[in-house]
Amino acid sequence: PGLACPAARPPQRAASNPPGPAESDPGEGRVFLSESCVRRLLEITEGSEFLRLQVEGGGCSGFQYKFSLDTVINPDDRQGQRGGARVVVDVDSLAFVKGSTVDFSQELIRSSFQVVSNPQAEKGCSCGTSFSVKL
Template sequence: MAQVVEVTEAAVFHVKEMMRHNGEEGSFLRVSVNGGGCSGLTYGMGFETDKSEDDQLLVQHDLQILVSSEDAGILAGTQIDYKESLMGGGFTINNPNAIASCGCGTSFRTAKKAGTPADC
């Protein structure tokens, strides 16, 4: 069975670097979906120390990742990567469930859950 979210080795490396820099070693990486943005939904990533009952726990490259059961359907098949370019580096999110996305690249829409569009 495929993981709800796949976090590449490059992305995990940078997440762990951020954890060390922020004193968050041992925390979980929370991957979430929030209402808002130009297309209705936005991605969220952050550190948490507690797992709730409705969270799915994924472990990839020794990183513990939390996804709520509510967000799992929207994120199913999503890949999070880290890419470097001449302008710097950053996380990229490829969600096969997104049917529309915004020019800023942080907002998206799916057929599964609609949000209220707002400015980027």
């Protein structure tokens, strides 16, 4: 099954841009994309490029998000798209981010993709890239 990427649901903390229409039930295996995420991906990707979201061990809270642009789809990847923007998450990482919203935040000193409103995360660090899992 593919990875569904409907409109972003309202984040628990402020995102850089208001999210798209709310989705009442995030469902199993969905990752939501904010409008700002879709816009930025359309600006920076070409052809077969997509945003890859991975979860790795590390960071100050135990796990960390890793974003990269990629062109290779692996057998254990789940794909999704919204408005022409594509995101890919491997099955192992998807267990840690299902129901989350990916946002693009642009600030004076930093611009980055971020996972916001992750229902699988208990707490995170101030940089927004590290989190611990709800048990």
